[in-house]
Amino acid sequence: MNRLYHVALSPFCRKVRLVLAEKRIEVELQEERYWEKQTEFLRRNPAGQVPVLRYDGRFLTESGAICEYLDAIVPEPQLIPSDPEAAYEVRRLVGWFDDKFHHEVTANLVYERVNTRLTGKGYPDSRAVKAGAQNIKFHIDYMESLLERRRWLAGDVMTLADFAAAAHFSCLDYIRDVDWNRSATVKDWYAKIKSRPAFRSILADVLPGLPQPPHYADLDF
Amino acid sequence: MNRLYHVALSPFCRKVRLVLAEKRIEVELQEERYWEKQTEFLRRNPAGQVPVLRYDGRFLTESGAICEYLDAIVPEPQLIPSDPEAAYEVRRLVGWFDDKFHHEVTANLVYERVNTRLTGKGYPDSRAVKAGAQNIKFHIDYMESLLERRRWLAGDVMTLADFAAAAHFSCLDYIRDVDWNRSATVKDWYAKIKSRPAFRSILADVLPGLPQPPHYADLDF
Known part of the structure; x- marks a missing residue:
């Protein structure tokens, strides 16, 4: 049996x-x-x-390398397009979320609020939390600007870019840090991806001592 | 003409x-x-x-996405293998250097020593510098363990993993933060990659107010 060693609110694990x-x-x-x-x-x-x-008896690490590998060996559905231009846009956005968004938003909010509790190391830094809450606005606006001309983040088909972004947003949504009123376009995108069967296990996550907010698993949030 | 907007001691630009x-x-x-x-x-x-x-009139960003794109459209020499297993190992190591090594070593040393000077923002944090100097030892040992069973970091041919690693090491070498006596194996690897024509432009870099150390551009260092 394949096995994923993970933590529930890690965007890289969720991706x-x-x-x-x-x-x-x-x-x-x-x-x-x-x-x-x-x-x-x-x-x-x-x-x-x-x-x-753990896949076929080997241990694979680095979420980016794992996703590329899985997309190569199990091609359906394809999450990284074969066309180099389209693949560039997917990888650019995966990088955007896993590097920039992670650094500016997820680390400031999820890690501060949750990891300090889980690991028992100190208290959330309120300046970090404030910065994260401010930064996410810019990112939602950026996503809106993309989604106004595309059905999905990287183009007209769903790709790894959507999963990377949704992985971060689902962690933030668990701790009530997404203002879904900021953009109807971004909310629609999240509703679409959230209703996929692939999302079910993530919507079932429950953290000890940190119950799900009522809207978290609601497909009609 | 294609154009790269860069800074000289950025490992991502150098890659x-x-x-x-x-x-x-x-x-x-x-x-x-x-x-x-x-x-x-x-x-x-x-x-x-x-x-x-700037490539063919478009602006491309995110060093990882750029390298994947260039490898797809200009296939020779191939830097990311077509075989999924071999490609996984390359991407895992690119991730290792651009995420883990960057965070534990480059950010602590290069950014502290150089960027604080360039941007005029404060002074190097001596705890960061100490941590970076300590962490690089572990990484050199890890590279040695790889290079003892392979000619290059990800296998028997040179790949993007070697360029990612060499990009970081070349920045650190400019500020004299690599102890080349720690591993003859790692030193040999760097000597091999440093002597490639592709490395020339990097060895010619000179930072204003921060002259090259004598060994930096020396192929027989």
């Missing part, structure tokens, strides 16, 4: 979960308390990070 | 420069004072980051 589910690759989830840096976990991944995917 | 040079794609370099966030620059790239590549 891989979405890809696995969309491609109907069965996988068993195992929560990884990666911050404890246990020897066993470090043996699986010397980088000491999640996600780690 | 793209190496790929362009290796593929013999001619490009004009233009230094970008990205931290000033000029309107003109932000118009080219709303992410406000370097590198930005």
